[in-house]
Amino acid sequence: MDDAFIRIENITKRFGGVTAVDHVDLGIKRGEFFSLLGPSGCGKTTLLRMIAGFEYPSEGEIYIDGIPVTDLPPNKRPSNMVFQSYAIFPHLNVADNIAYGLRRSGLSRAERNARVEEALAMIRLPGMGKRRADQLSGGQRQRVALARALVNRPKVLLLDEPLGALDKRLREAMQIELRQIQKTVGITFVFVTHDQEEALSMSDRIAVMSNGEVLQIADPVTLYERPNCREVADFIGTMNFFEGKMIGMGGDVAEIDAGPIGRLRARNVPVALTAPGSDVLLAIRPEKIAMHKAGAPGIVGKVSAAAYLGERSHLQVTVDGLKAPVAVAAQTSREPAGTEVSLTWEPDAAIILPRE
Amino acid sequence: MGSLATVDVIGGRYSGGLVRWLTTLYRRSDAMRGYTLLSPTVLVMLAAMAAPMLLLALYSFWTQDGLVLDRHFTLDRYAEVFTRDTYRELFYRSLYISSLVTAVTVLLAYPMAYFVAFYVSPRTKFVWLILLTIPFWTSYLLRVFAWKIILGYNGVINSGLMALGIIHEPFEFLLYNTTAVVVTLAHAWAAFAILPIYVSLEKIDRSLLEAAADLGDGPVSRFLRITLPLSLPGVIGAAVLIFVPTTGDYVTPTLVGGSDGVMIANVIQVQFAKIGNWPMGAALAMASMAAVGAVTLISVQAVRLAVSRTR
Amino acid sequence: MGAKRNYWLFGYAVLYLAFLYVPVLFLPLFSFNDSAFIAFPLAGFTTKWYGQMLADDAMHSALWNSLKVGAAVALISTALGLLAAKALTRYRLPGGAAVLGFTSLPLFIPDIVLGISLLILLNTVKMPLSLVSVMLGHVLICAPFAITVLMSRFDGFDKSLEEASLDLGENGWTTFWRVTFPLVLPGIISSLLLTFIVSFDEFLIAYFLAGTDATLPIYIWGQLRFPYKLPVVLALGAVILVVSCVLVVIAEWVRGLGQSGRRTVGV
Helix, strand or coil: CCCCCEEEEEEEEEECCEEEEEEEEEEECCCCEEEEECCCCCCHHHHHHHHHCCCCCCEEEEEECCEECCCCCHHHCCEEEECCCCCCCCCCEHHHHHHHHHHHCCCCHHHHHHHHHHHHHHCCCCCCCCCEHHHCCHHHHHHHHHHHHHCCCCCEEEEECCCCCCCHHHHHHHHHHHHHHHHHHCCEEEEEECCHHHHHHHCCEEEEEECCEEEEEECHHHHHHCCCCHHHHHHCCCCEEEEEEEEEEECCEEEEECHHHCEEEECECCHHHCCCCCEEEEEECHHHCEEEECCCCCEEEEEEEEEECCCCEEEEEECCCCCCCEEEEECCCCCCCCCEEEEECCHHHCEEEECC | CHHHHHHHHHHHHCCCCHHHHHHHHHHHCHHHHHHHHHHHHHHHHHHHHHHHHHHHHHHCCCEEECCEEECCCCCHHHHHHHHCHHHHHHHHHHHHHHHHHHHHHHHHHHHHHHHHHHHCCHHHHHHHHHHHHHHHHCCHHHHHHHHHHHHCCCCHHHHHHHHCCCCCCCCCCCCCCHHHHHHHHHHHCHHHHHHHHHHHHHCCCHHHHHHHHHCCCCHHHHHHHHHHHHHHHHHHHHHHHHHHHHHCCCHHHHHHHCCCCCCHHHHHHHHHHHHCCHHHHHHHHHHHHHHHHHHHHHHHHHHHHHHHHHC | CCCCCCHHHHHHHHHHHHHHHHHHHHHHHHHCECCCCCCCCCCCECCHHHHHHHHCHHHHHHHHHHHHHHHHHHHHHHHHHHHHHHHHHHCCCCCHHHHHHHHHHHHHCCHHHHHHHHHHHHHHCCCCCCHHHHHHHHHHHHHHHHHHHHHHHHHCCCHHHHHHHHHCCCCHHHHHHHHHHHHHHHHHHHHHHHHHHHHHHCCHHHHHHCCCCCCHHHHHHHHCCCHHHHHHHHHHHHHHHHHHHHHHHHHHHHHHHHHHHHHHHCC
């Protein structure tokens, strides 16, 4: 926390009786691409708007670069924002939009124009300065919004679902471009999104939020491989869960009694759950499950549905005694529905989570 | 609500400087900043509407004794309003006239609003709407006066028909009666009916009508089961917006009403400007607003009930 | 969606427009009629009534009074409407709906009641009747219109435009002038024109509050008692109607301009 460039201390925001953000602590490092990820209504946008200064926290402090900014209005903060709606001023042309924040910078007119030209080149819209705002496409508006914020050289760039309004291909192209721009300018980015793939592919670190609370802060790999609770595991990618009771540890491998489907093994066990008899949840990703012909040792089930996706197939395997079918991602196999199979995995691939 | 929660928190944090505490509190509270912006308007409304209405209510409980105003509380004025036959008749007539005006205006306006909402292309809609609203913004006095010259003994209709040789004696029944008042008011308030009805019709999701057709409704039952209920807020809004002010209209009954068309406002005006019995005028005004309010509430409920039955 | 056709409804709409406009058109028609009697058959074309109207000093002073009151009312009620519309659309206000209801109350109170109650108030505080009292009454009935027109304008553009300006370093005041004002300008112009017309045409409240200073509608009301002056009143009425219509068309056009601008500005 001490090396944090943006420090969020115990922040709470209540709207009337509703708590939108609930005692959140966060540290964001200098130059980091940091994402706030969560379903709509989880408080991620409210948290971003508190960093920007559009909402004042009900409790807590926010520091940027060591300076408390909690009571500063947006125009006094070293941050700039890219809005979800882009908020391109409709009565100004592209160049005037980008130059909007430079009026108070003390730069000469020539310097300002140079900055605008530079920004237009950066977003690959050179010579478009005289365009009217309503003549721009969605992708162009998004870039102008980005340039308008970056041209002020803020310490922090805040992005509120900036890619949400774009179609899938444009969005993917912009993800790469945004990441490149961030690398070039070296500014700290705080990025709000509800799209987990987007967050995983772009971020240095991600905070997963739900109901106003931060569930886990980690880099994308850790978040995917080692989620710390069922909600995070469920929100990021697909995950199979097996309820069970801890039997005991054999070395560093835990043995779990999963009732009707027998004993399961996993290596990644939080210390708090190692006590025999603990209620636990074993989580395993579909692609970590190996599928064998019927008769081989493992969990016995029957393929109930299969979707062929080209590079891989997604199968649903029903197992007696389990309410939900097990999701399996297979590389090559194209087992028809009705085939009997048996499922296994390496203890390394499975995670033990607390059962709520 | 939000501001109360903030008071608590900031109170703990900035217990030092009161000014700093207040400014922080102020800047952080949306409600306080919003109400600061609202305050001039609300103050003007309080001073120019709420305070005068309160005084009007007070006056209605007082007595005018010659040139002296007796400020002792009394219900005598109201007793007079309710017991004197001329006043009672006046109330009935006023409410009857404005009910009739409301019904006529809304019924005439509905097809017009329906046409603009459903049968006019988006481009020309704007032109139609301007055409329909222009009369509403222009001089009320002159629009009423126009009817006086149309309906008069030597007016447009009579002289026109005589010039054409259709009649030889002017009709006397055209001006100075209830019908003249109804026609004139229905004309003067037309735009008030069209706009709310149009807005509520325009809001109806067209796919609802397609869904109703798809589920087997013909045009008539579709209108009765979907369009009419969904446009009801507009119809009720229009009716209230016409009924309430027309009951208190002064210009129309004075210009075209004659002795048959006298309405409450005429009598109130007489009490204030001619007789100088302000408490009596105030009581008449209060009683008429109460009567209008009661009739409005009852009929709005009745209409809602009636339409909910047709579903 | 191409407009469907319904000739019955179209015919009805044309008749309805005729019902709205034809009665009023008799005013200009007879104002050019060379006869002191307002009756058919028409007696020939003349502009002498307009000449008499222009020569009337009482009319001039009434007109000047109405212009003064109208201009002041337009400015004040639009300013009040601007503040209220911003507050009601841009802040989370507990009880905002109730305040909006309160500010639209003048639409639901008969003018005569507004007039006499203001008369009582002014009498109670011993304020002499004058054009200022007329102005007060007119601000009351014009403010709801200003608020409605301006609120729809504020609702028409994204709140984040103002936030973006704050975020880019402008304070509340400069944001108003650089972003809010240019964007609500069509609404402001429209509100100024409409409130001016409402005040300019208002008779009853002014009748109770004007004291000895007549406004134009009060002047006209006075003239209606004299049959021989009717043609002059018709001439004056025709001019007022034409000017009012032109102003309304401009106001609605400006407002529509803003709204169609919104459509292309939106995503």
